[in-house]
Amino acid sequence: MKQEILSQIPAVNDLLAAEFGQRLVEDYSHQLVVDAIREITAEIREEVLTATEKELEVIEFDLSSRVILKQVEDYLKKEDRLLLSPAINATGVVIHTNLGRSLLSKSAKQALIDIADNYSTLEIDVNTGQRGSRYKNIKEILFELTGAEDCLVVNNNAAAVLLALSSMAGGHEVIISRGQLVEIGGSFRIPDVMERSGAKLVEVGSTNKVHLADYQQAITEETGLILKVHTSNYKVLGFTKDVETQELAELAHQKKLPLLEDLGSGIFVDLTDTGLSYEPTVRESIEAGVDIVTFSGDKLLGGPQAGIIVGKKKYIDEMKRHPLTRALRIDKFSLAALEATLKEYRDFEGAKSKIPTLRMLTVSIEELKEKAEELKEELAKALSDSFSFMIRKNISRVGGGSFPLEELDTYVIELKHEILSTEDLAEGLRASYPPIFARIANDAVLFDLRTIQRRDFTKIVELVKSLD
Ligand SMILES: *Cc1c(COP(=O)(O)O)cnc(C)c1O
Numbered sequence: 472m473k474q475e476i477l478s479q480i481p482a483v484n485d486l487l488a489a490e491f492g493q494r495l496v497e498d499y500s501h502q503l504v505v506d507a508i509r510e511i512t513a514e515i516r517e518e519v520l521t522a523t524e525k526e527l528e529v530i531e532f533d534l535s536s537r538v539i540l541k542q543v544e545d546y547l548k549k550e551d552r553l554l555l556s557p558a559i560n561a562t563g564v565v566i567h568t569n570l571g572r573s574l575l576s577k578s579a580k581q582a583l584i585d586i587a588d589n590y591s592t593l594e595i596d597v598n599t600g601q602r603g604s605r606y607k608n609i610k611e612i613l614f615e616l617t618g619a620e621d622c623l624v625v626n627n628n629a630a631a632v633l634l635a636l637s638s639m640a641g642g643h644e645v646i647i648s649r650g651q652l653v654e655i656g657g658s659f660r661i662p663d664v665m666e667r668s669g670a671k672l673v674e675v676g677s678t679n680k681v682h683l684a685d686y687q688q689a690i691t692e693e694t695g696l697i698l699k700v701h702t703s704n705y706k707v708l709g710f711t712k713d714v715e716t717q718e719l720a721e722l723a724h725q726k727k728l729p730l731l732e733d734l735g736s737g738i739f740v741d742l743t744d745t746g747l748s749y750e751p752t753v754r755e756s757i758e759a760g761v762d763i764v765t766f767s768g769d770k771l772l773g774g775p776q777a778g779i780i781v782g783k784k785k786y787i788d789e790m791k792r793h794p795l796t797r798a799l800r801i802d803k804f805s806l807a808a809l810e811a812t813l814k815e816y817r818d819f820e821g822a823k824s825k826i827p828t829l830r831m832l833t834v835s836i837e838e839l840k841e842k843a844e845e846l847k848e849e850l851a852k853a854l855s856d857s858f859s860f861m862i863r864k865n866i867s868r869v870g871g872g873s874f875p876l877e878e879l880d881t882y883v884i885e886l887k888h889e890i891l892s893t894e895d896l897a898e899g900l901r902a903s904y905p906p907i908f909a910r911i912a913n914d915a916v917l918f919d920l921r922t923i924q925r926r927d928f929t930k931i932v933e934l935v936k937s938l939d
Contacts, residue, residue, distance in 0.1 A: 472527055476519050479534045483508050491540040499547050507543045507550070515539070552904070559927050561909040563881055563919025565831045566736075566871025570908060572769040572776070574827035575808055576815055579774060582807040593803050606791075608806065612813045616739045617753040619764070619781035623790055624806065629659050630799040631765035631778030632733050636668035636696070638790040639729055639763065643695025645670040648681040648714075650707050651700040653735075661700055661733075670695065680712040683722060690726050697723045699732040699761070701751065706876055716751075720760030729762040729786060736873040737766025737779065740819050745833040747869075748877060753781065762786055768805070770871040773828030774812030775805040831921055832869065836880050842920040843882040846928050850884070853932045855939050859887045865912075867921045885915040891938065899938040907934060 486492045486508050487501075495504045515534070522530065560570050575583070585591075596603035606623055613622045625631050636645065645665055652674070654660040665672050673694070675685040686697060697719060716732070723730040737753045750771070756764045763786050768777030778799075780790065790796060801809070815822040823829045843862045850860055867881040868874075886909075888896055896916045900907040910917040923931070 472524070473519055473522075476527070476532055476534070477516060479532075480512050480515060481534065481536050481539065483512070486536055486540060486543070489536045489540065491537060491544075495540065495544060495547065499551075503547060503550075504543065507546045508539075511539060511542045511546055557905045559905055559907040559924075559931060560922040561907055561918040561931075563865070563867030563879075563883070563910065563917075563921045564870035565828060565867070565922055566770050566869060566873060567922070568871055572871055573773045575775065576773070576812060576825045576827065578815060578825070579808040579811040582811040583804050586803055586807040591803060591807070593806070605800065605806065609810050609813060612810065612817075613779070613781055616813060616816055617757055617764075617781050619753075619757050619783075621782065621784040621787040623780040623787050623796070624768075624801045624809065625778040625780065625796070625799040626801060627769075627776050628733070628735065628765055628767040628778040629664070631780045632661075633664055633668055634778075634790055634793060634795050634799055635731050635763050635765055635780060635786075636665060636670050636698070637795055638793045639731060639786055640665075640668065640670035640695035642669040643671070644673045644691070644693045645696045645698050646673045646675055646686055646689045646694060647698045647700065648676045648685075649674045650676065650678050650681060650711075650713070651698075651702055653700050653702055661698075679707050679710055681714055682712060683714050683718055686714065686719065686722055690722075690728070694726070694728060697728055697730045699730065701732065701734045716756060716759040716761060720762075723762075724760065729783075730760065731763045732756050732761045732765070734764055734766040736770035736772075736871060737764070738771045739816050742771075742832075745823070747832065747874060750874070757782065767871075768809050768812070771828065771832075771869075771873050772812065773826040775808040777801055777805050777809050779809075832879070834921065836882075839882045839920045842923070842925065843884055845925075846918070846920065846923070846931070847884055849928055849932045850886075850935065853936050855936075857889045857939055858935070859889075861885045865917065865919065867919050879921065881919055881921045883910075883917040883919045885913065885917055886935070887915045888938070896938065900934065903934040903937065905930070907931060 483505060487496065487504065492504065558570055560567055566572050594603055594605050609624065610622055613619060625634055652661050662672055673689050675681060675689045699716065699719060720730045734751065734753060734756060738750055739752055741752055743749050753764055753766060761782065763780060763782035765778060765780050768774040768779055812826065815825050823833050847860060847862055863883055863885050865881050865883040866878045869877050886896065893911055893914050893916055897909060897911055900909060910919060
């Protein structure tokens with residue numbers, strides 16, 4: 472019986488000669504299609520050979536060319552997929568570092584395509600035709616947004632901190648408050664970065680309190696710099712005391728020292744009007760007298776990965792000459808997307824709808840409810856009775872180490888299956904294409920509408936349905 476079934480598998484050449492086979496050869500290549508046919512037919516052979524007699528009676532093997540070539544096509548498509556693939560973020564965490572942090576605005580995406588398709592003015596002066604600076608393109612817009620006289624952009628904010636410390640502290644002591652020895656994950660710890668930069672750490676104050684006098688007393692001949700790190704991913708609450716940035720800047724300048732501030736997730740506009748709590752803006756730091764401020768491009772700013780350094784020209788000039796700058800510099804794609812993102816901020820009201828990160832952070836609860844109802848309706852139309860789903864109020868998070876305590880009201884769809892466990896459901900969703908990442912709570916899978924894009928509704932419904 473087995474031999475009989477096996478003999479029905481069409482020959483490679485016959486499959487190749489079929490019209491469908493020819494079409495696949497045109498779309499892929501002769502070799503790839505031959506390899507795929509061998510793979511698929513070997514799988515079928517294996518399946519037949521390992522099946523019990525009983526299974527053979529039950530399973531119907533459809534060995535027509537059309538059916539086999541359809542499997543070959545699916546196989547080729549799957550092999551062609553990139554492993555770094557789009558994903559659906561149903562977690563409600565807006566700046567989700569593991570899912571790629573920020574989505575880009577339309578203008579930023581267009582900038583990427585234009586730069587990919589063409590030669591560009593990356594490092595050329597259009598007036599003289601001579602070599603120009605990579606950073607000239609964004610200097611003016613960063614001045615508009617922050618008031619800083621000069622800028623430099625590197626790969627990410629971790630690189631910005633490393634470069635600024637290496638260049639400005641130059642092997643001398645760096646004074647920092649104990650309450651600001653931040654770890655931001657991925658083994659980026661401020662004390663470790665300092666060590667790499669050659670600077671020596673001098674901690675002042677206690678975990679919850681630091682006074683101006685603590686800084687004052689720590690300053691010696693060996694001091695190279697005062698560092699302030701914005702504790703963006705945690706808050707010290709209760710019996711606390713911090714030194715105002717302006718006071719710290721005045722002290723530093725009195726002692727002829729620079730003040731460096733790592734803002735983490737920098738913002739240009741105070742977001743309290745949108746219901747979020749207060750976070751310092753880059754301009755406030757510059758106006759308070761900070762000499763150099765560093766921040767990320769892809770956290771609250773909602774742009775591409777980048778480390779933005781703004782501040783006094785004399786320190787920026789020194790950084791530009793530092794050997795690390797070449798190793799840490801930003802690439803042309805990120806730079807193009809960053810310029811486009813920054814320009815959106817000229818009209819902040821517009822930016823709130825055009826920059827996806829800002830849009831998701833400021834979306835109204837009414838709209839989230841509407842989205843939940845729409846998705847629920849589509850699920851109801853497509854899914855069997857094995858699934859149950861309910862709309863519930865819940866909380867989403869900002870993520871990316873920003874606004875650690877902020878709880879954003881949201882609506883979620885709570886999904887359950889009568890046979891599949893919650894873990895099985897979540898695993899199935901992750902294994903689909905594109906993968907869906909959701910939260911698990913109350914023994915259900917939660918789809919948070921804050922980070923789900925409407926354009927993905929149909930896909931989500933199809934993928935959930937296929938798990939049944
Ligand atoms: C996120 C963060 C960084 C690192 O920024 P990346 O852009 O992720 O490299 C550094 N410092 C602080 C305070 C941060 O919050």
